[in-house]
Amino acid sequence: MTCAESEPALTPADQKSPLITLTDVAAEAGVGESTVSRVLRNHGSFSEKTRAKVMAAVEKLGYVPNKIAGALASTGSPLVAIIVPSLSNIVFADVLSGVTKALEAKGHQAVFAVTDYDPAKEEALVAAVLAWRPAAVMLVGLEHTDGTRRMLHASGCRVLELLDIDGEAIDIAVGFSHHEAGRQTAARLLESGYRNIAYVGHDLKHDMRSGKRFAGFLEGLANAGLELAEQEIRDAPSSVSEGRAGLADVLSRGRPIDAVYFSNDDMALGGYFHCLAERISIPDQIALMGFNALDICRHTPQPIASVFTPRIETGRRAAELFLEGAPSQVVDLGFTIVAGATI
Amino acid sequence: MTCAESEPALTPADQKSPLITLTDVAAEAGVGESTVSRVLRNHGSFSEKTRAKVMAAVEKLGYVPNKIAGALASTGSPLVAIIVPSLSNIVFADVLSGVTKALEAKGHQAVFAVTDYDPAKEEALVAAVLAWRPAAVMLVGLEHTDGTRRMLHASGCRVLELLDIDGEAIDIAVGFSHHEAGRQTAARLLESGYRNIAYVGHDLKHDMRSGKRFAGFLEGLANAGLELAEQEIRDAPSSVSEGRAGLADVLSRGRPIDAVYFSNDDMALGGYFHCLAERISIPDQIALMGFNALDICRHTPQPIASVFTPRIETGRRAAELFLEGAPSQVVDLGFTIVAGATI
DNA sequence: TTGTATGCGTTATCAC
């Protein structure tokens, strides 16, 4: 942490000093280039003495190996591409955390992009990241354009599809069944005696997984010979405000409602806030159920009933499977219904 | 979107088919390699006829340019490294969104890493990303180890420090003054007549910026000849639960408190929930003030007073300055106090 | 307008 010499007053952009290369280090250490390479990667054989010489030279020159060149010369790439629909939803940030944490321990680098839930944009981004010859591409969900699939197939790199297993996987899929989650949620509400059930959701056009949960939920109701009493599907991404407005809308229609299923916890939290503001008693007058079991909803005055989803675990597991060189497979990490105090 | 031929049943990992290169395309199109390169980058001159030939060959072979090779051959790298402290805090996800959105439009790729608020880990990550010879490195905050600074200086790439301007910038800093935000927050509470003010915060050891806000807040009180009535600093990252527990703790001490300043909105939301649970009237019995003006806190039954911070804008602006090749500078994007209904 | 040759900074394959 000592820095005896004062830094030059140059802007980083100014100094055009050609960066130190392997060749410089070799010259400084008085050894061959391949020896430096071997020492630095701790690969092959060399004497302790040369090792010291090389390390001294590296230290003295402040050499940082150029991975661009390394990746080109060697066969395998240490890059992993991660493409998520959004970052405003904490769910994807969690997955990203899980992935990067597992990856950086093994010296891999994450290359990152956001699709905004647009399959066409996803295709463009896949093309862009594929140009970096990543060892693996991680995507969210199983729904992709034909072009995306084709490129992925042709690339020859591993493909990890996260957070969904309801469908055909390209290579490896890690997640859980949203359809089943919806179905079990319906069963849970019915079990508690609710019969006049409403749904408040966000745009299922773009978020395919919330659509699958909804379908599963309807199936769960149908199994008991029931239908939804009311439904309100907002034409916007999920948010607290949409959830709040959505519940207000449903209740304004006057039909008796005793439970509401929200497309996720952000929406459910909005509904919860509406009830607080309108002094609607929970769960006596209305029961609320969300999805994801976000930390925030566990600390509301009444914890909101939800479904815990293994998000960080999904990211971590996917990274591990890739690192292990695991064969193509589908990994079901499951989910857990969390009762809370709102049902 | 048509896919006439059925895909081979091979696992992506199986097919070792050597990928298509520029040379293959050149051969297929019956032109030279440089011609293909020029057409693909739309740089230099070529006839419309050869362009068509090249594009046809590219299409037919499904060629994807290798940017690794491209980056090595050309001088500049299209990679931008982004290193954030965490992703569980939506603030950094916002910044990341802003950055990537502005970047991808210009064909740049984001390389990404998370420090977990650990300066030593940040140093290691900076070393790791520098190996990819990025055109720029984006970091959060102005506090870094000497080693980090030295590497950054030596790298010769642009350095963008985000979300803070209280201190010495390496190259370009984009953000606002946390010290000033804290000071103005104190002034605002005093203006509303509050005098028995408590602070509930999270670990300032790691989150330097919350420490700066706290210092500014204390200064603001001192300017009016006041001191904090109570303070509770949790030894954990900010979260709703810590905020809730922190406020409970402060109130349990029995001293009269009429306003509480939280280190951020996550903490403030926890405090708000505590008040709801304990039927503490807001702002009559206690006023609450947070920081960041997160969307979620704008939709609670009573919107929580806070300070809006330009997070996405910070990311966007930083990316733009880099893209413009702007000179070293400090950009103050400011902040805005949002009254809400809790003060 | 187009093709050829050289180099980018490594890794890997050899001889030594």
Next chain:
DNA sequence: GTGATAACGCATACAA
């Protein structure tokens, strides 16, 4: 244990 040398796939003069 060590050091030349040939790839790696592309961009960039430069020549044609």
